[in-house]
Amino acid sequence: MGILKDRFKGKADQTAAEIKDILKEHGNKKIGEVILSQIYQGMRGMTGLVTETSLLDPQEGIRFRGYSIPDLQQKLPKAKGGDEPLPEGLFYLMLIGELPSEEDASHITSVWQRRSHVPNHVFAAIEALPIGTHPMTQFVIAVMALQTESQFAKRYAAGMNKKDYWDAAFDDSMDLIARLPRVAAYIYRRKYKFGDHIQPNGLLDWAGNFAHMLGYEDDGFKELMRLYMTIHADHEGGNVSAHATHLVGSALSDPYQSFAAGMNGLSGPLHGLANQEVIKWIFEMREELGVELPSTEQIAAYVKKTLSEGKVVPGYGHAVLRKTDPRFSAQMEFGKKHMPGDPLVNTVWRIYETVPPILQSMGKIKNPWPNVDAHSGALLVHYGMVEYDFYTVLFGVSRSLGVLASLCWDRALGMPIERPKSVTTEQVKKWLKGQDEIWGE
Numbered sequence: 001m002g003i004l005k006d007r008f009k010g011k012a013d014q015t016a017a018e019i020k021d022i023l024k025e026h027g028n029k030k031i032g033e034v035i036l037s038q039i040y041q042g043m044r045g046m047t048g049l050v051t052e053t054s055l056l057d058p059q060e061g062i063r064f065r066g067y068s069i070p071d072l073q074q075k076l077p078k079a080k081g082g083d084e085p086l087p088e089g090l091f092y093l094m095l096i097g098e099l100p101s102e103e104d105a106s107h108i109t110s111v112w113q114r115r116s117h118v119p120n121h122v123f124a125a126i127e128a129l130p131i132g133t134h135p136m137t138q139f140v141i142a143v144m145a146l147q148t149e150s151q152f153a154k155r156y157a158a159g160m161n162k163k164d165y166w167d168a169a170f171d172d173s174m175d176l177i178a179r180l181p182r183v184a185a186y187i188y189r190r191k192y193k194f195g196d197h198i199q200p201n202g203l204l205d206w207a208g209n210f211a212h213m214l215g216y217e218d219d220g221f222k223e224l225m226r227l228y229m230t231i232h233a234d235h236e237g238g239n240v241s242a243h244a245t246h247l248v249g250s251a252l253s254d255p256y257q258s259f260a261a262g263m264n265g266l267s268g269p270l271h272g273l274a275n276q277e278v279i280k281w282i283f284e285m286r287e288e289l290g291v292e293l294p295s296t297e298q299i300a301a302y303v304k305k306t307l308s309e310g311k312v313v314p315g316y317g318h319a320v321l322r323k324t325d326p327r328f329s330a331q332m333e334f335g336k337k338h339m340p341g342d343p344l345v346n347t348v349w350r351i352y353e354t355v356p357p358i359l360q361s362m363g364k365i366k367n368p369w370p371n372v373d374a375h376s377g378a379l380l381v382h383y384g385m386v387e388y389d390f391y392t393v394l395f396g397v398s399r400s401l402g403v404l405a406s407l408c409w410d411r412a413l414g415m416p417i418e419r420p421k422s423v424t425t426e427q428v429k430k431w432l433k434g435q436d437e438i439w440g441e
């Protein structure tokens, strides 16, 4: 733990000094213009945040510290006998900004194993909820129950010097990431497997052990979890879960509180919940048509029906991306390698052939291509995980890696409280008439 923390502090001090120089020389440079429609339309296309861990190119997709998903698959350490990257390696890359060695990744595995103890009151908090409670609600409540363990909150209450915020945020982030697989697996086994819980296996990596505690021993599923936990980890800073975590953290709410806020954002159907919506939509289509593998004509008719009912086609579209999401492509590759004949996976591929031209023909949709959520569920169903209400929890466990690495950076760089200016439409009307020009400082 000491080594990682020291390396992080060294990198953060170096970056903080660079930022100071950049701002001294270029702080007044214009980075863009804001037009009126942007403040009414979700601030789309407005650059307003700094996030160090990853950057999204609308055409190319996500890059983590400059590395694409195929780069990660090639360059990050792997489990023995495995082909997919270890999420521990991605966490190191996002936190430190450099590719990890095998030793760096296995150091993180052992730190997270050591820090993975979940206190009993967290399980009691989960058990207090009705069994029908959505898994994401159970997950957020468990994260909040874990907040009793926050070093950041305790040290702040005791009068922490602001120079030490990063240190406490780092410790909380490592603890929380270490504990999430146990919490998530507990929720899964409680809700769907009659409370037949599985103890952790200290010989496995973070994602492999998660698969084991969920109850999936197939090597293919363990590999899927390594890939899944890697590709869902981060998507630059403006997405709802990352932005919410950053925003709440900027008030110096501790990492548990900040992450819980992000997870409430991930629970929305236009964000992370879309992964359950996709499989639900496909299951409903199959049931209505009475076929296992619908034809492209049948899919096209079902898509048109969905649109005519005023619903979105889940898994398609994106606020920033303008091409097929490389996270979709990585999962498609996995499907071709491990389960090319699976009818559900083939249905996902047939939907991919059918949906984009239909969405494109509507004229208003900026990106008709699939996002990460269009594919993930079908791979999980292949291995027997059919309980789609749970899928967003998997996304959430993965997303902890990116948003908590970013939170460490936020505190190390001394990022201030986030507080943009808002206006009323009344003020906009006055401004348009030239009667009011006060727009902040």
Ligand code: NMX
Residues within 6 Å of the ligand: 269, 270, 271, 272, 274, 307, 311, 312, 313, 314, 315, 316, 317, 318, 319, 320, 364, 365, 366, 367, 371, 372, 373
């Ligand atoms: N199906 C139907 N209509 C759509 C879709 C879609 N998949 N995507 C966008 N639209 C509509 C959108 O609702 C809007 O309609 P209106 O003007 O009537 O309000 C119009 O097209 C323009 O939207 P865009 O500017 O293209 O998209 P925006 O940036 O506002 O939203 C999403 C992005 C991702 C929220 C949107 O594409 C969507 O709702 N997709 C389906 C849900 C989904 O897959 N979400 C997962 C995103 C990835 N993730 O993991 O978070």
Ligand code: MLT
Residues within 6 Å of the ligand: 234, 235, 238, 239, 240, 241, 271, 319, 320, 371, 372
């Ligand atoms: C994500 O992974 O956060 C989603 O693709 C949503 C986004 O980037 O806006």
